[in-house]
Amino acid sequence: MQKYKKLFEPIKIGSIEIKNRFAMAPMGPLGLADSEGGFNQRGVEYYTARARGGVGLVITGVTFVDNVIEEHDVCHVPCSTHNPVHFIRTAREMTERIHAYDARIFLQLSGGFGRVTIPTNLGNHPPVAPSPITHRWLDKTCRELSVAEIKQIVENFGKGAYNAKRAGFDGVQIHAVHEGYLIDQFAISLFNQRTDDYGGSLENRLRFAKEIVEEIKKTCGADFPVTLRYSPKSFIKGLRDGALPGEEFEEKGRDIPEGIEAAKLLVSYGYDALDIDVGSYDSWWWSHPPMYQEKGLYIPYAKIIKDVVEVPIICAGRMDNPALALNALEDGACDMVSLGRPLLADESYVNKLRSGKVVNIRPCLSCQEGCMGRIQEYSSLNCAVNPRACRERETELTPALTSRKILIAGGGVAGCEAARVLALRGHKPIIYESTGRLGGNLIPGGAPDFKEDDHALIAWYENTLKELNVEVHLNTVVTPELISNHQIDGLIIATGSKPKMFSLGDNSKVYSAAQVLLKEVDPGSKTVIVGGGLVGCELALWLADQEKKVTLVEVQSKLLALNGPLCHANSEMLEKLVPFKGIEVLTSAKILKTTDKGILLEANNKTEEIPCDSVILAVGYTSENSLYNELKYDFSDIHVIGDARKVSNIMYAIWDAFEVASKL
Structure with missing residues (x-):
């Protein structure tokens, strides 16, 4: 699309040329590793799908370089040093396939989580930190790392990057002087009370990050790109206490003046690009922005850093609006746009934008139910609106052996998803919706301006079903009589839920x-x-x-x-x-x-x-399942999905529908 042509111009990071200005943002790859620290088949398919979808640079999620000093249950995420031969073998398949799409891939190497390790991933292992400070969530004091342990982690970064290079990665990203992870804890005086060479002055607090890039360049060569995830501002009011947008407060973490100075130092140490966000786990609605945050919230901070350093700046943070992304490039705020959750929602975002099919891009809701919510609770990365994310191979849709006519009662999100999947497989779904439009509870749910993407999802379903020629009847209540007038091969009840109400006496208001x-x-x-x-x-x-x-x-x-x-x-x-x-x-x-x-x-x-x-x-809501209960003994192939089955959320409505429709 000519309007967005600038987003598709090539750019170089260090010695590497990237075909467009889109990077896949690093997201925790939980569930994408095998027991030996390699990438499992899910991981290979997941990252390859995003390269196939057009992104110029894939940046993987966290890969550990150390599994001894900061102990982890092997292996929540990949580890490039745990079993190097196995890691190289599994990663090589992935990098070769990604390169086939003329995309580049960087491995994100992590120095560890320190005081911010998510409790479900910590197990019984003691948390570590630069100093004996309080853990972010647990009532535990972290163990201070020794100088020898720091040196060992630095050495492991060299080994991990060397293994990445052998596996075909085009560069690495260091995780991170951002969000309050271990290396960032060293960099921030609130967390670092050391009095040795790794504490005190800003230069000392950045020594860990400096030695890492120097070790990688020494091991892999000066022309091997090393980028850094970097937050110039923390938004920390105090331990476990973050600031809100527009709130006046005293910054206890890293503030902009020090953020500028640190950025200059980090670039002088040899980092080839900075990947900008803001926030910390003490204010992690900045680092993992929900729908209550503005779109493009990191752009002003990226611009601040872009103006003081001479390396490419990558900017993430709700950048899914292509006009917003284009403006950020044209205004000189950044050189690349990083898409994380939008590429979970739609792996082909970039190709669809390039070919002018913006209406076909499935929107991210910033609900975080399928990504951070599941990582937090179940150590598994997925997506609420895209049931195939991180399960690309096993959820690949297969054509129906026989085309069947399936009546769907209800045009909420569950009914729409069921119709979409059935149509893609060659079935003939027919939706009957009792109201005047599709969307169900997403219509009132999306009324607040910060829920605009709920309505965008409805529009996406409306457009998609129209393109698939799905027959839709509005303002029509499904009754047994209506069903009996159709020669159908299956019935899906997706009648949703209705608000719970009770009497308070005079109910006029x-x-x-x-x-x-x-x-x-x-x-x-x-x-x-x-x-x-x-x-x-x-x-x-x-x-x-x-x-x-x-x-x-x-x-x-x-x-x-x-x-x-x-x-x-x-x-x-x-x-x-x-x-x-x-x-x-x-x-x-x-x-x-x-x-x-x-x-x-x-x-x-x-x-x-x-x-x-x-x-x-x-x-709350109660399931509207009266039609199902009336008909459940009359049909051999009847399914109840979404809120009609059990009141839950958007994610389970969509996942229910996908599961059932993909197997009919």
Whole structure:
């Protein structure tokens, strides 16, 4: 596409030329390694698919160089030094296949996690750090590394990079002077209280990073590219306490002046490019930005560093809007655009953009349910909207042996995904939706401006189903009589869920969250939201941004208590945004009834009346499965999917649908 031609111009990092300005951002490759530290077949297929999809530079996720000093259960992620011959053998297959698409690939080498190791991945191993500091999540004090251990890790970087070069990698990225990982802990004075050559001055705190690049260049040659993931600002208010966008605070981590000076030093040490983000695990809604963060949030920080160094700058951070990415290049903020989660959602993003098929790009929701949420809870990388991510080979769709006519009751996300997959396989799906448009609960859910990608996903399904010639009937309720008038070979019930409602006496001003989000009713200037789950909290933010007085009432002892597992970056940011936006929160509180003035509730063993114009119930959903229960004994091939099966989230609605439709 001529409009975005600049995004497809070649660029060099060190001695290596890259065909376009798109990099695949490094994301934790959990589930993509085998027991000996090599890449398993899932990993090979996953990275190769992104090269096939057009990205110019693939940057793998974390690969450990040390598995002794900072112990890990082998192997959550690849390790290039654990069994070098095996690593080279498995990685070589991957790099050769990636090079076939004229793409380049860098291996991200990690010095370790230190105090930020995710507890589910830590096991019983003691956490390490530059100094005896508090672990990010656990009530443990980290063990201080000795100088001999630091030297050993540096030496292992040389060995790990050499193994990467032998395996066909075009360069490496060092993980990282960013996000508060181990090397970054050395670089930040808040975490580094050492008094030896690795503590004190900025130069001393960066000595670890300096020795790493020097060791790799010595081992692999001066022309072997070494890049660095780098955060010029930490957004740390204190240990385990991060700052929000727009919040005034004293930076306790790395601030911009030191970030500029450190960048200059790092480049002088020999790093060939800097991959820019901001944040830390103490403020990890910056490092792993949820939908509550603006798109392109790292662009201003990339520009700051771009203006002071002479090496290419890579910029990630919700860069999926191609116009935004183009502007960042044209404004001189960066030299390359890095896509992480957008390439989980659609591995062919780059090819689709190049060929002008922007409407065909499946959007990332920044929900982090399938990526960081699953890494955090299950040590597995996936994607909520793309069930094939990290499972490319085993989920490859096969043509149906016989084309079958499948009626789908419900045009929410589950019904749409089922129809898409069935059509791709050669079946003839027919969707019947009771309302006037496709989308189901995504329509009210996507009403807040920070949920715009929910509506983008609906638009993607609408366009995709149209291109696949899927027959869609709107404003039509599926009944047994309607079904009996069709000669169908299968039936999928995807009738979704409906909001839970209960009586509070006078219910004239009691509304569901969906009614308010769809602007079917006016909640007035003062409202009480009953339910502090995800829907209630997001609704509260949306109304507060409209300058309404909002009180959030939750029967549990904390907000988001029954949601999960949410990625902590999402949940922690949401928990902080609620009071930051001036929303009053009452936990361990029970609603009793409405009154003439508002609502009566019980909290802290006393009864209190809160004046309000409306009461909004956000207390969950119940499955709408009456049609399934009526028909389940009448059809041999009937399936119930999504919320109609079990109320959950977008991810499981899509995954349910994909699983069922891919096997029919």
